[in-house]
Amino acid sequence: MNRKLLDLWVGFFVAFGIAALLFLALKVGNLSSANFSETYALQAKFDNIGGLKVRAPVKSAGVAVGRVGEIRFDPQTYEAVVTINVDARYHFPKDTFASILTSGLLGEQYVGLDVGGDEKLLQAGDVIAKTQSAVVLEKLISQFLFSKASDGPDKK
């Protein structure tokens, strides 16, 4: 087989391989979307984060605006400190309300930001003051059962 035909086949092979990689990156993976190039960090303290994981999305009005960067436990206050990296294009008022929500009934958990009405904006490194913890299903059920048990006999 002569050199030129060989080069042609190998070139075709390499081009096809790179095309497959691009297909994986752009069509299968999320390189094209949800790629936050410049972010700033905010912190939020929660009593209970439930099943929140690092890299979980941060959403406002249902749109992904950032990702959870770090989760750690604060031994002084016994709270979970969640660092969230928000896309630098978006700024939120000082009284923004952060809550941990679940997408769907069994979906993954994410941080939801409900925007307040303050004139001042949150700056990098600020702490979000108002938070709501994750809903733990067991607690909810036990609360429901307790309330049923306490007002049960009167109703009957």
Place this chain on the structure above:
Amino acid sequence: MTRVTEWVSGLGHVVNEKIARLGFAARFFVMLLVYSGQSFRRFPLTIREIYFSGVLSLLIILVSGLFVGLVLGLQGYETLQRYGSADALGVLVALSLTRELGPVVAALLFASRAGSSVTAEIGLMKATEQLTAMDMMAVNPMARVVAPRFWGGVISMPLLAAMFSAMGVFGGYLIGVVFIGVDDGAFWSQMQSSVDFRQDIINGVIKSFVFGVAVSLIAVFEGYDSTPTAEGVSRAITRTVVTSALAILALDFVLTSFMFRGL
């Protein structure tokens, strides 16, 4: 009593031999890297090997990728629809292919398709004393024969694994969306939101690169170290396929435990 001592000394002999062989393999790898520069100066040699191990493996890789994707699509749909989450079919197909099946199955196929032929070629060159003849003519067989075959395999492997995964995703799409009727938009959008470029795709490429190095090294080493007889060459080919398969699966476990720690 003598039988016991015989047995113990026999065991010791086998262990010694294996360890010496491992030492030779390590020395061989270093020599290979040293002479690689010399072989890169004649890059057409490597291109020739990419043709033989990469281009000629295309058919088996693409066809098996397609079939693996088709099976994943069918089986995945079968299980997912019980839980009413058939929309997640794309996620299942794409994640299992990019993380595990793509690199591992492509590497296993590559070892039996290309690795064995490399071993046979080098082993036969040794048996017919072509390697010795090259040495006589002051042509280094490491640079002229071994290094191009090694690098040809290393370059081909990640490309083949990527094609395998892409083909598999296409197969899953064909079964899931075209035949069964999973929603087209949900298939792709759920896939895109759960497959991470760095975490899943780059790690898959790293895996296939490591497998490429392992398989190519085993193939050229077994050929170079084979007993120069017809029987020796055939044994070397068997060893290439068996050792490559074991190395791929063991390395896959090690790499996976490093890459995906409870994420």
